Amino acid sequence: MPYDTEQRFGEIVACGDDLLAVSISNTVEAQRLADALIASGDWLEAVAGIESVVVQFDAARMDCQSAENALAEALDLDTEPVSGETELVEIPVVYGGEYGPDFDWVCERQGLGPDELIALHTGTEYTVDLVGFTPGFAFIGGLDSRLDVPRRDEPRQRLEAGSVGIAGGRTGLYALAVPGGWQIIGRTSATLFDAEADPPNRLTAGTRVRFVAIAPENL
Amino acid sequence: MTIHVRKAGLLTTIQAAPRGGLRHIGVPASGAADPLSLALANRLVGNDLLAPALEASLVGPSLEFDKDAAFALTGAQAKAQLNGEPVPFHETVHAKRGDRLEVGSAETGARIYVAVAGGLMADETLGSMSTYLPAAFGGYHGRALADGDVLQSRKGTAENLRTPENFRPPITSRWMLRLCRSAETNRLVEGQRSVIFQSHWLIGNRADRMGLELQGATLDVDSSGRLPSAPVFPGTIQCPEDGKPFLLGVDAQTIGGYPRIGQVARADRHLIGQMRPGDHIQFLPRQPQDAVNELRLKHDYWRQWLPGIEAVI
Numbered sequence: 001m002p003y004d005t006e007q008r009f010g011e012i013v014a015c016g017d018d019l020l021a022v023s024i025s026n027t028v029e030a031q032r033l034a035d036a037l038i039a040s041g042d043w044l045e046a047v048a049g050i051e052s053v054v055v056q057f058d059a060a061r062m063d064c065q066s067a068e069n070a071l072a073e074a075l076d077l078d079t080e081p082v083s084g085e086t087e088l089v090e091i092p093v094v095y096g097g098e099y100g101p102d103f104d105w106v107c108e109r110q111g112l113g114p115d116e117l118i119a120l121h122t123g124t125e126y127t128v129d130l131v132g133f134t135p136g137f138a139f140i141g142g143l144d145s146r147l148d149v150p151r152r153d154e155p156r157q158r159l160e161a162g163s164v165g166i167a168g169g170r171t172g173l174y175a176l177a178v179p180g181g182w183q184i185i186g187r188t189s190a191t192l193f194d195a196e197a198d199p200p201n202r203l204t205a206g207t208r209v210r211f212v213a214i215a216p217e218n219l
Numbered sequence: 220m221t222i223h224v225r226k227a228g229l230l231t232t233i234q235a236a237p238r239g240g241l242r243h244i245g246v247p248a249s250g251a252a253d254p255l256s257l258a259l260a261n262r263l264v265g266n267d268l269l270a271p272a273l274e275a276s277l278v279g280p281s282l283e284f285d286k287d288a289a290f291a292l293t294g295a296q297a298k299a300q301l302n303g304e305p306v307p308f309h310e311t312v313h314a315k316r317g318d319r320l321e322v323g324s325a326e327t328g329a330r331i332y333v334a335v336a337g338g339l340m341a342d343e344t345l346g347s348m349s350t351y352l353p354a355a356f357g358g359y360h361g362r363a364l365a366d367g368d369v370l371q372s373r374k375g376t377a378e379n380l381r382t383p384e385n386f387r388p389p390i391t392s393r394w395m396l397r398l399c400r401s402a403e404t405n406r407l408v409e410g411q412r413s414v415i416f417q418s419h420w421l422i423g424n425r426a427d428r429m430g431l432e433l434q435g436a437t438l439d440v441d442s443s444g445r446l447p448s449a450p451v452f453p454g455t456i457q458c459p460e461d462g463k464p465f466l467l468g469v470d471a472q473t474i475g476g477y478p479r480i481g482q483v484a485r486a487d488r489h490l491i492g493q494m495r496p497g498d499h500i501q502f503l504p505r506q507p508q509d510a511v512n513e514l515r516l517k518h519d520y521w522r523q524w525l526p527g528i529e530a531v532i
Contacts, residue, residue, distance in 0.1 A: 015402040016482030017510035019452060034243045047242045047473055050447035052402075059485055059511045060518060060529040132245040132450075132474040135354045139448070151476070176353045181476070193245075195344045195356045201244055 009075050012068050018044075018059040020071055023052045027129035027141065031205035037074060048130055048205075050139065086206045088125070091173070092214040093164050095121070095186040099216065102183035106149055106166070118213050120144045121185070126171065128207040136175025136193025138203040143169050155181035162187045164211075171211075173203075189219045220288055222335065224368040225319065226281040232350040233341045233358035233370075236269035236530070241345055242473040248453060249351040252276075252428055252469050252492025253330050255388055255521075256294035258531045260334035262524070263291035263311045264377040268531055270338035271348045271358070275331045276428075277495065279322025280364065282333070284314045289336040289377035295328030295493060296390050309382035328390035329426075329495040337375025351470065352428075386524040394494060396487045397510055398502040401455065403446070403478035408439045415481060420500040428470040431494055437462035440478050451475040454483035454491065466491065484510035486517045489532045 010023030024030045030048035037046035037055055045056040057067040095118050096103035107117050121144075130139040143166060151167040156179060159165075163174040165182025172182045175192035192202045203209065224231075234257065237250030251257035251274055258268035266272075273280060279297050292299055292308045299306050299322045306312050306320070314320065322331055341348035341358050350358025359368065404412060414436050423432030433456070440458050451457065451467055457477040458464040464480065468491050483491065484505055494500070505513070521528040 013402060014400065014507045015479060016452070016454070017399045017484045017505065017507040017514070019401075019482060021402050021449075031243070038240055038243050045240060045242045045452075047450035049449035049474055052447070052449050054402075054450035054452075056452065059514050064508045064511060130448075130474075132243070133448070133472045134247070135245045137245055137474075178353050178472075193354065195354065199244065200246075200345065 012071055014064065015054060017064070019054055019056050020068060021052050021054045022071065022075065025051060027051065027139070028127070028205045031130050040074065042070060042074070047132065050130060086208055088208040088210065089203060091188050091190050091209055091211050092218065093186040093188050093211050094216050094219050095213055097216065099187035099219070100164070100185040102152070103185045106147070106183055106185055109149060110146055112146065117147070117185070120147055121171070122211045122213050126209045128203045128205055128209060129170070130205055131201050131203060134174075134176050134178050135195070136173070136201055138173045138192065138201075140171040140173070140209055141169065143171060149183050151181040152183060155179050159184060160187060162189060164188055187219065220337070220372045220374070221285040222288075222370040222372060223283040223285065224280060224364050224366060224370060225283055227364040227366050227368065228275045228280045228322075229278040230276040231280050231364045232274055232352065233271050233339055233348065234274040234350060235271040235341065235348040237349060237469065238345050238347040238351070242450070245473050246345055247351065247471055247473060248469050249349040249357065249428075250347065250469055251332070251349070253294060253332070253489050254492075254531045255489045256330065256332045256493075257334070258525050258528070259309070259382055259386070260291045260293040260332040261338070263293075263309070263380045263382065264289050264334050264336040265375060266334060266336065266338045268525060268527055270334065271341040272332055272334035272339060273364075275322065275333070277329060278324050279331045280333070281319065281321045283319045284316065286316050288314050288372070289375070290314060290320065291334050292322065292331065293382070294330050294332045294390070295325035297325045297331055298323040309387055311377050311380045325495070327392055328493040330492050335372045335375070336377040337373035340371040340373060353470070383524060386521070390493055392497070393499045394490055395501050395503055396490065397484040397505040397513070398456070398481045399484055399505050399507050399510055401479035401482045402449065404480050406441045406478045407480055408441055411439050414438065416502050416504050420502070422494050422496050422498045422500065424496045425465075426494070426496050428468050430465050430467045430471060431491065433464045433466055433500070438464060438480070440480070446476060446478060448474045448476045449479065451479060452482070454485070454488040455479050456481040456483070468492065484514065486510060486514040486532065
C-alpha cells in the first residue's frame with residue numbers, strides 16, 4: 001500500500017518485531033527523514049540506508065500496527081526538501097602504496113594509469129549521501145563511472161583508520177580501524193569523528209567534499 | 220574505592236546502558252552483551268540495573284579491593300574464589316580490605332559480570348558509560364582492561380541478597396531464538412526459509428561483541444542486483460553471497476550491505492551475549508505482534524525481581 005501519492009516513499013514493511021522499513025529513492029532525503037523522525041522523540045532509533053529508512057519502536061509500549069500507523073502519519077508530514085548552500089570540506093588523501101593496498105588493482109582493472117586514477121578521484125566535487133556503518137564513516141556518491149568497481153570478494157579483517165575505499169560508485173571513508181570490504185585506494189589524515197565535538201561526525205548528509213592528493217610525509 | 224586489576228582476563232570491559240538514539244549518526248548501541256545478567260548483578264549490590272560493571276568474555280578477572288566492598292557475580296558459569304575460598308554467583312558477597320577475587324574461565328556461557336556496590340566510575344561518552352572498543356570511547360579510557368589497571372567505584376552499600384532460583388537465567392550451550400522476518404527474507408530462494416528453522420546451527424570461531432558466525436546450512440540467497448546498504452541492528456541475521464549467515468551483536472555496525480534474512484525478537488536478544496563458539500542454536504519462527512506479546516509477558520515475569528526491566532531487555 002503506497003502511503004504517498006507522489007510515490008516518494010515505498011510501502012512500509014516489517015523487518016523484525018520492533019523494526020519497520022520504508023524505501024525512499026533519494027539517499028540525502030532518507031538521512032534527513034531519519035533525522036526528523038529521531039528528533040520527534042517517537043522512536044528509539046531512526047536510521048537511513050542508501051535507499052531506505054528503518055525505525056525501531058518501543059515494543060514494550062507500542063503494538064506493530066500502531067507503530068506502522070504512526071510511521072505512515074509521520075511520512076505524510078515529511079521534512080522540508082534539502083535547500084541552501086552547504087559547507088565544502090577538503091579531504092587530504094595519500095593515494096596508493098602502503099596506504100592504498102587496492103590502488104594498483106583498481107588501476108589495472110579499469111585500465112587507468114596511477115595519475116589518471118588520482119586525477120579522476122580528485123577532479124570532482126562530491127556530496128555526502130549518508131553517514132553510518134561506524135561512527136564517522138561517510139558514503140560519498142558521484143564517483144566517475146571509470147572508477148566503478150565492486151567490493152572485494154572477501155572483506156579484510158581490519159582496515160587502518162582513515163582508509164579511503166571505493167565500491168559500487170561511491171567513496172567510503174573508514175573513520176575507525178574496522179573490518180571492511182571496499183577497495184582501498186588511499187588514506188586520509190582528516191579527523192572524521194570526534195566524540196567530544198558537536199556534531200561528532202565531521203561530515204553529514206549533504207556536505208560537499210573534494211579530495212586533495214597529498215604526499216605521504218604530510219599524512 | 221579503588222580496585223586493582225591483577226589479571227584482566229581475555230577481554231574485560233566496563234559496560235552499562237546502551238547508547239540509544241544515535242544509530243542515525245553511525246554510533247552503535249554497545250552496552251552489556253547480556254544486559255539481563257548485568258541487571259541481576261547490579262540488583263544484588265543495590266545499584267541501578269544498568270550501572271557500570273565489568274563484563275568479562277570467557278575468562279574472568281582477578282581483582283584486589285583496597286577497602287571493604289560488596290560485589291556480585293552473574294552470567295556465564297565459572298568458578299570464583301575470594302582469598303582462595305569458593306564464592307557463589309548470584310549472591311551479595313562482602314570483601315574485606317586487601318581481599319583478592321579470582322574469577323576463572325567460563326565453563327558454559329560467554330560473559331561473566333562483576334558488579335560492585337556503588338557502581339564503577341567510567342568515562343561517559345555520547346550519553347553512556349559503556350565501552351565501544353572500535354572507536355575507543357566510554358568505559359575505562361575506551362579500552363579493554365589490562366593487568367595493573369586501577370578502577371574506581373562510587374560509594375555504595377548493599378544488603379545481603381540472593382537471586383531467587385526462578386530468576387537465575389539458564390546458561391546453556393543449546394539456545395533457542397525467536398526469529399521474525401526481515402526486509403530481505405524474501406530473497407531466500409524457494410524453500411530456504413524453512414531451512415533456517417529446520418537446521419541445526421553451530422556458532423563458529425568468529426564470535427565477538429559485533430557478531431557471531433553461524434555454521435550449518437548454506438543458504439541460497441538471490442543476490443542478483445546490488446543491494447543498497449541498509450540499516451542493521453543487534454539481532455539482525457545477514458547472509459552474504461557465500462550463503463554463510465552471521466548474527467549481529469550489541470556492537471553491530473549501523474548499516475550493512477548484505478541481505479537481512481531474519482531478526483531475532485527483542486525478547487531474546489540478550490541471549491546472544493552468552494553464546495560462544497561451538498554452541499548450538501535453533502530458530503523458532505514468530506510473527507512480529509506475537510513476539511511483541513511474548514516480550515510483554517517476559518517483562519511481566521521479570522518485573523517481580525527486577526523493577527524497570529523494560530529498560531534492560
